[in-house]
Amino acid sequence: MANGWSLLIGFLFIVAFSAVSWFASPKGENQTVWRSTLILSAWSCYLMWAITFLAQWHPLISPEKIGLRPEHAERMKF
Amino acid sequence: MGPPQDTLFRSADMSLTQLYISNEIGREVVSALGELGVMDFRDLNSQVTAFQRTFTQEIRRLDNVERQLRYFHAQMEKAGIPMRSIYEFSNMMAAPTASEIDELADRSQSLENRISSLNESYETLKKREVELTEWRHVLREAGSFFDRARGQTEEIRNSLDDDDAPLLRDVEQHNGDAQGGDRSFSVMNIGFVAGVIPRERIAAFERILWRTLRGNLYMNQKEVPEPIINPETNEGVSKNVFIIFAHGKEIIAKIRKISESLGAELYSVDENSELRRDQIHEVNSRLNDLTNVLSNTKRTLDAELTAIGRSLAAWMVVIKKEKAVYQTLNKFSYDQARKTLIAEAWCPTNSLGLIKSTLQDVNDRAGLSVPTIVNQIKTSKTPPTYVKTNKFxxxxxxxxxxxxxxxxxxxxxxxxxxxxxxxxxxxxxxxxxxxxxxxxxxxxxxxxxxxxxxxxxxxxxxxxxxxxxxxxxxxxxxxxxxxxxxxxxxxxVPLFKSMWEWPDEINPNKTMVAHRVDGYVYPFGIDWRWxxxxxxxxxxxxxxxxxxxxxxxxxxxxxxxxxxxxxxxxxxxxxxxxxxxxxxxxxxxxxxxxxxxxxxxxxxxxxxxxxxxxxxxxxxxxxxxxxxxxxxxxxxxxxxxxxxxxxxxxxxxxxxxxxxxxxxxxxxxxxxALGYRGIGESTRVSALDDEDEEGNTLNGGRDSFADEEDGVALITQDIGEGDEEHEEFxxxxxxxxxxxxxxxxxxxxxxxxxxxxxxxxxxxxxxxxxxxxxxxxxxxxxxxxxxxxxxxxxxxxxxxxxxxxxxxxxxxxxxxxxxxxxxxxxxxxxxHFMGDGVAFQPFSFKILLEEEPVE
Structure with missing residues (x-):
């Protein structure tokens, strides 16, 4: 479902979002505030998401647990 | 197209403007600009002390009115009367005319007189009431003492005759034998003094009396049950009633002096019991009358204060604004010959249109033919930094x-x-x-x-x-x-399917290691299985x-x-x-x-x-x-x-x-190398764009120029004083x-x-x-x-x-x-931040009222 392409798709989505925010921001004296806030928020959130995604892309360690009970594992299967 | 719109990205473009305001409407113009709140006036009289400025008189008068309003407020707080909140007034922003201000000043003057006279009479009455109460206590206590002492005159006599006998023998001890009780004190030439004294002084009082009179006295005292309230400070003081008997006029006079110097109040008491009863009756009836008058006065005072409280907040705001207007006017320079005020102010370039239209409005309202002139002047001074913000x-x-x-x-x-x-x-x-x-x-x-x-x-x-x-x-x-x-x-927060799975066989005693679902990365955030x-x-x-x-x-x-x-x-x-x-x-x-x-x-x-x-x-x-x-x-x-x-x-x-x-x-x-030298001259600021100094002096006779020359001189003078601008490399x-x-x-x-x-x-x-x-x-x-x-x-x-x-x-x-x-x-x-700017501090009523709110 989610693999390396997600990063690129997310990137393109944020570019598109930024473009839309730039042009769709309400006119008037607060236009600059709208534009900067929307675009900067989008990029900050993307950066955070991308870093998290990257960190789990090729994980070096796996979760370990002592005292895992069978019913616990069942319930946690989601 | 005008200058670009001011945004949060940079501070706004500023212009140094010069205003020529006709003297008659100076107050109205500044007041209107204060409502706008976009002009930062420069002080053109910085070398003049606060007392020598043009409008010091007006400011003093307003200070007085402000003091009176504060006095009303203090009186209201003392009486516990609430003030109508500032937010309940509908048209706060209507600028008052000069005559309205005068009216307000007069009104608050007369109100102050009235309130203070009411207060004064209230306090006098209160004092009278205290005196009467004290007298009543003295009469009551002294009376009961007289009644008790009547029986013992004989013994007192005896002790007086016998030099060796102790002057004070315990009265209670000889309560039993009451003979010759009808003999009066005056027969024995014994005088007495009665009054009240604060309780903490009683010990000192006794000691002093004892020492000065060498024991030639007989003193009796009793505590007044409730504290007596001092009308000036509104604090209760506990007091004692005393009555002192002594022999001889001189000693009595001495006792009077001592007790007065120690802050005691003396009251006359008659030793005859009938007369005393009359006195008590009289005191009581006078007290009654007084209480009536007092409550009447208090009611009038409260009514007066309530009436003031209804509009006090608005008055305070008006006076605050008025004072700020005159303080700003004091920053202007005054041209005696032409009866014009000259002001200099920084303002956002984008607001110039608004300022001009506002000034036009003020002019029209005043019906003045001479317009207020707004000049933009070129300067090398650093403008103040102004970033327009909203509540977000x-x-x-x-x-x-x-x-x-x-x-x-x-x-x-x-x-x-x-x-x-x-x-x-x-x-x-x-x-x-x-x-x-x-x-x-x-x-x-x-x-x-x-x-x-x-x-x-x-x-x-x-x-x-x-x-x-x-x-x-x-x-x-x-x-x-x-x-x-x-x-x-x-x-x-398990939003999606985890990328980790626990092994199928689970042993509770061993460390289990999850294995990864192939080719799947948890799509959003950290996998919840961690x-x-x-x-x-x-x-x-x-x-x-x-x-x-x-x-x-x-x-x-x-x-x-x-x-x-x-x-x-x-x-x-x-x-x-x-x-x-x-x-x-x-x-x-x-x-x-x-x-x-x-x-x-x-x-x-x-x-x-x-x-x-x-x-x-x-x-x-x-x-x-x-x-x-x-x-x-x-x-x-x-x-x-x-x-x-x-x-x-x-x-x-x-x-x-x-x-x-x-x-x-x-x-x-x-x-x-090209021949430029270090700059020793002061910064040149000029309202004249195309005229040089020479042309100016040649045309000195022309009216418009004299004005502008004045303005130029002012600015250069001002700048010469202490601004850095050009530094030597x-x-x-x-x-x-x-x-x-x-x-x-x-x-x-x-x-x-x-x-x-x-x-x-x-x-x-x-x-x-x-x-x-x-x-x-x-x-x-x-x-x-x-x-x-x-x-x-x-x-x-x-x-x-x-x-x-x-x-x-x-x-x-x-x-x-x-x-x-x-x-x-x-x-x-x-x-990236340089941060050596000067903050823009506009003259604005809104900011003024935010800084010193009228509560």
Missing amino acids: TLGFQTIIDAYGTAKYTEVNPGLPTIVTFPFLFAVMFGDFGHGIIMTLAACAMIYWEKPLSRGKLDELFSMAFFGRYIMLMMGIFSMYTGLIYCDMFSKE HDTGNDLLFSNSYKMKLSIVMGWAHMTFSLCWSLVNARHFKSPIDIWGNFVPGMIFFQSIFGYLVFAIVYKWSVDWPARGQDPPGLLNMLIYMFLQPGHVEEKLYSGQAGLQIVLLLLAVSCVPILLFLKPFYLRHEHNKAR EFSEVMIHQVIHTIEFCLNCVSHTASYLRLWALSLAHQQLSIVLWDMTLNIAFGMSGALGVFAMVCLFYLWFLLTVFVLCVMEGTSAMLHSLRLHWVEAMSK
Whole structure:
């Protein structure tokens, strides 16, 4: 479902979002505030998401647990 | 097209304007401009003391009115009468005319007289009442004493005859034999003094009497049960009634003197019991009358004060505004010959149209034919920095202004701060549940904005209220980062299918290792299966540390780019080539490379390659210690690239160090070679664009010019006094400055990057604290069952919730906020912020009333 392409798709989505925010921001004296806030928020959130995604892309360690009970594992299967 | 619209990106364009205002409408003009609140008037009379200024008389008069209004307020507070709130007045903004002000002044004068006379008579009456009460006490006590003493005259006589007998023999002892009781004291030539004295003085009083009269007296005293209230101070004093008998007129006179000097009140008491009874009757009836009069006076006074209270707040506002108007008028210079006021003010260029139309309105209303002239003048003075804010941006701008006022038209860091400040906060505060609490609190404050802004708030809450929009952004971003961290009140948020699966056979006694679902990466945030595992910290520490470095790098690069924008805006290419470019190369070749290595290491599937991933920390250290030597390979050609980057970084240091100062020296020498000399003259400011001084003197007879000449003279005079403007070029100074800048920049690249690790530390602490809180409270309750379990659940839930709000949200939130503040002030703003501007302080009634609110 989610693999390396997600990063690129997310990137393109944020570019598109930024473009839309730039042009769709309400006119008037607060236009600059709208534009900067929307675009900067989008990029900050993307950066955070991308870093998290990257960190789990090729994980070096796996979760370990002592005292895992069978019913616990069942319930946690989601 | 006019000038571009003012935005938060830069401070507004300012113009220095000169106003020529006809003397008659000076007050109205300034008052209208005060309502507009866009002009920062310069003081043209700074060499004149406050007492010599033109409108000192008016200000004094208004001060007096203000004092009277405050007196009314104090009287109302004393009487406990409420003042009508300032928010209940509908048209506060209507500017009063001069005659209305006069009327108000007269009215408050007469009201003051009335109130103070009422007060005075009230106090006199009160004093009278006290005297009568005291007298009544004396009559009562003395009377009972006389009745008792009547029986013992004989013994007193005896003791007086016998020199050796003790003067005072206990009266009670001889209560039994009452003979010759009808003999009067006057027969024995014994006089007496009766009165009241404060209780704490009674001991001293007795001792003094005893010593001065050598024991030739007989004193009796009794405590007055209730304290007697002093009308002047409104405090109760406990007093004693005393009655002193002594022999002989002189001794009586002495006693009178002593008791008066000790603050006792003496009252006449008749020894005849019938007369005494009459006296008591009389005192009682007078007291009754007095009480009636007193309550009448009090009622009138209260009615008067209530009437004043209905409009007192409005009067206070009017007088405050009026005073501010005259204080501003005092900054103007007055042209005696033409009866014109000349003012100079900075104002946003965009507001000039509004100002002109307002002045036109005032002129029309006054029906004056002479228009108020608004001149824009050219100047080399630095205009003040004015960033127009609204209620949303105000809080963020205040964060920046608290650090320093931005230079005129430099990039305002307040704009990106709207996002970066709450976002960096959220990286440290990330928890979905805590984010929700914070967002709800902020929403509530925004929803009840109006009632809250009117009420009186305590210090901590008013700070939170001031930053309500910051809190809103912080809360929203915290919810986002909480989802990324997959934390909600320290519990996991399973949004998607996990990328980890536990093995099918589970042995509770052994460490179980999850295996990965092939080709699937958890799409949003951290996989929830990491929660409660044995090695989750191992994973999240590595992740959050790298996250902090990448975030810090992005934030600092972003901030550094603003210095490029600034250099372009101020048209100083040397700042681009001597500061920005070498600085950027230096930073990117070390820390940009580190970020690249982090991302590269993440994107390689090391187990599939069958390789051990290299440690990045060692890589960075050995890049400096042993250039060209790579212990664990990250990618091929690594050694070569690292040498190139290192050389790039090192070569940038001398450029950063020397390019700018030497370029400036070169420019300076070139200018000198062309014949320009150091500038000794004061800054030239002129309202005349096309006329030189000579032409001016030639046309001196023309009316319009005399005026302008006056204005010019004023400005130059003013500027000559103490403004720096043009400094002599001094190479050593520039060099030292650049050396400091270089050292600071290079060291800061390292220390600031490390400083961003606080993002990791704080977020780790926050997460661990919330886990501990959960385990210590609710988790215990989940372990119990039955009625006890229910009871424990309820109690522990409240405990958990309270601690979550106060410790995790308020305390942790404050600490994360302070760290985010520091990251902005130090790490980000040091990259581009010049901050040597002067704040724009407009003359505005709104600001005036905000600063000194009428409660």
